[in-house]
Amino acid sequence: MLLVDDQAMVGEAVRRKLATQADIRFHFCADTAKVMETIERVKPTVILQDLVMPGTDGMTLLRQYRQNKDTQNIRSSCFRPRRNRRSRARHSR
Numbered sequence: 001m002l003l004v005d006d007q008a009m010v011g012e013a014v015r016r017k018l019a020t021q022a023d024i025r026f027h028f029c030a031d032t033a034k035v036m037e038t039i040e041r042v043k044p045t046v047i048l049q050d051l052v053m054p055g056t057d058g059m060t061l062l063r064q065y066r067q068n069k070d071t072q073n074i075r076s077s078c079f080r081p082r083r084n085r086r087s088r089a090r091h092s093r
Helices: 008-018 032-042 058-067 085-091
Strands: 002-004 027-029 046-050 075-079
Touching (some): 032 058
Parallel strands (some): 002 027
């Protein structure tokens, strides 16, 4: 499983939740510019990613996956975590 999110604390929280699941290999990528490189290296069967990130947003990444023969069959989904006011202000800049 590959988690793509610009917030390291989200990655750490998910890693901790999955730590007891022996059948899940967890990988994290915080840099949208390195997602395709990370996918090639770790070969995930599932990609879960934030919808709103600096640089490339989650929907654009999904389109990239669908257009690439090596990633088009990987199950992927976007999420948008609930953010507090301070976090929303930072992302709207």
